[in-house]
Amino acid sequence: MKKLYIFLLACLSLTSCEIDEDINVNPNKPSDASGGQLLANSMLSLPGLSSSTQAQFMAQYLSELQYVGTSLYPEGATNFYGWYTGPLMNLETVINSEELDGKEGPIANQKAVAKILKAYYFWNITDRWGDVPFSQALKGNANFTPAYDTQESIYNNLFILLNEANEQIVTGSISNDIVYGGDMERWRKLSNTIRLLMALRISEVNPSKGKEEFNKALAAGIMTSNADNFVFKHLALEVNENYWYSQISLQNRLTWWSLSENLVNTLKATADPRLPVFANTNDADEYAGLRFGSPNGGDPLKYSTLGEQLWQQDAPVYLVTYAQALFAKAEASKRGWIEGGDAEAEANYNEAIKQSIAQWTGSTTEAADYLANAEVAYNPDTALEQIATQRYIHLFMHGYEAWAEWRRTGYPNNLVSPEGKDVPTRLMYTATEAANNTANYNEALQRQFGGTDGLYGKVWWDK
Known part of the structure; x- marks a missing residue:
């Protein structure tokens, strides 16, 4: 497994073994790469969902020591094309292929993993930009100008996609799995945990739908320990090293951020x-x-x-974790989405903190003293703020996720407005869309933000 992983990573930097990610690829026909290789290649993009300085600035985890202007939320477009032409095109090929190799594991499981990853990528994309191409996207040269789907419809389709993945998983592992080593039970738990977190994300815009999806995900089976965490494990190799290692160690930039x-x-x-x-x-x-x-x-x-x-070369990236699921259950209990009230909320809150400390420090020795602190101990009167604040701490360096939760809850409520500029509430679309997909681009802007593509329009669930 490790040898195959290294080979796939090496392929990214060698022209002799390029994997075709051209936008013109027809997703209805399998590429030369196998299903397992396409899945592995799509997983290689996962760290990019959290590892960037922009992500940490949005959550105000890091401050600029040298080049302050980059943290002052300058107006500027950001490009989502790479997600479509890279991992999402690979995943769509697996989902639509009729020629997958059963030697790489049950075909149903290969497609289930592709659906889970597709849902996870699209969840991240739509939460950053708002409405984006979805139903007409990934069609290759059949459609270069896809319409933008509403974020609400994307969420509804992703709930369906995650449920399909959960239900189609069968006995048997898959090969080339560089995240879970082919363990389909952990993929099942991930699918349902993502669905759980997505359900909570819509708590302010559609609480009845959120409660329904939350309980369906809970019943289907979510993560049960830190061993289930969705973690991308880098290697001590230049072809797949931690982003922060390349920024800090190789470039001598440790003094750029505090x-x-x-x-x-x-x-x-x-x-x-x-x-x-x-x-x-x-x-x-x-x-x-x-x-x-x-x-x-x-x-x-x-x-x-x-x-x-x-920032070590092989430091992992935590993407979806057991502690996140526990914080979600704590909030759901407090909101009355699940039974147990404050007693259940407190139990999940305490366990979430304990598991977060274990994840980050490797020990729970100090958890009891920490939970006994008057500012940390569960308080029914301020529970939602406490849960949100502790979630924010737990999500350290997963800036985009923390930023999304801040937009939803308003906590922590001590983020600052540098030079009078508030924290943005979305990312701006790539300027290329205005030229190449003009009608759909303008329609999406008008529908959401009154025609203005700026940093301060609010996405659908941000109330």
């Missing part, structure tokens, strides 16, 4: 055992964060930079 002041102060106030993992101490052997967007940046010696284990 943790934000608000985050460090929150962690210090409660003696959070995750702080020594998240951050290094400064030159005075203290933890100190820089106020996000400080106009003159800061002296790297005075502030806490990113914890060393997080």
